[in-house]
Amino acid sequence: MDTTKRQPRKLGWRFVLVAVVLAALIMGLVRSLWLDVYFIPSGSMEPLFQEGDRILVSRTDFAAEPLRRGDVVVFDGRGTFAPLSSGRGPIADAVSTAGQWLGLVGNDTTYVKRVIGLPGDTVVCCDLDGAVTVNGRALEEPYIYDGDVPSQQKFSVVVPPDRLWLLGDHRSASADSRSLLAAPGGGLVPVERVLGRPVRIIWPLDRLTDVPRPEPTDLTAKDGQ
Known part of the structure; x- marks a missing residue:
């Protein structure tokens, strides 16, 4: 039986397979080092982001210029905002990971919030106004959701070195650093997790x-100092 006619077809499929694998590897490298895609799973950052938005995330911006108050960050919440393990099992985790990689579903351990307190800051809610x-x-805070107050929950926090105090823009619908005051770590996220x-x-x-x-904000000195 003559198989010479079938050889080009086999080579063609192998070429396509290799091309797909290489493309996936290159995309994975780009997303791990430079740019990633994140799915917004809730309305906690409205009006800036709405539920269902897909956002492009730069992994290098803060290397060129340090974090500042008002920055919106995507961060790994394990150990602070999220448990260390999802506990759903390997198959469910694999399916979820694939959906997250494609930007189709949210990530159970990745969050997006706004930086309110930098290391060394004293953050308090609220003043007489x-x-x-x-x-x-x-x-x-012009970014706060229309109709919301800055916070209905009172707090007074001194942000330790290498930690951040983070809040959502839709304050009445956001689980953020305020929600974790009594938890280990007090809702403060390590800078390295950004x-x-x-x-x-x-x-x-x-x-x-x-x-x-946002434009840089100088709040290093207290009123009257």
Whole structure:
């Protein structure tokens, strides 16, 4: 039996398979080092991000310029916001991981919040006008969800070295550092857990837009000092 006619077809499939594997490896490298895609699973960051948005996350922005108050960050919440293990089993975890990689579902251990307190800051809620204060000065927060107050929960926190105090923009619908005051770590996230900064909404197409960084805010001195 003559098999010479079937050889090109076999080579063709092998080429396609190798190309797909290489493309996946390159995409994985890009997403682990430079850019990633994150699915917004809730409305805790409205109005900036809406449930179902897909955002492009830069993993290198904070290497070029340090974190500052007002930055929106994507971070690994294991050990602070999330348990160390999902406990769903290997098959369910594998399916979930595939969906997360494709940007189709949210990640149980990855979160997006806004930096309110940097290492060394004293963050308090609230002053007589109802504003969150940082180092004794009222924080201007134009990004808060319309109709929300800065916080209905009172708190006073001194942010330790290498930690961050993080809140959602939709304060009444956000589980954030305030919710974990009594938990181990007190809701403070290690700086090293920050994965990157959202730079663009890429889906849905009618919400396609860049996500600019806020202007630097100087709150290093207290009022009257």
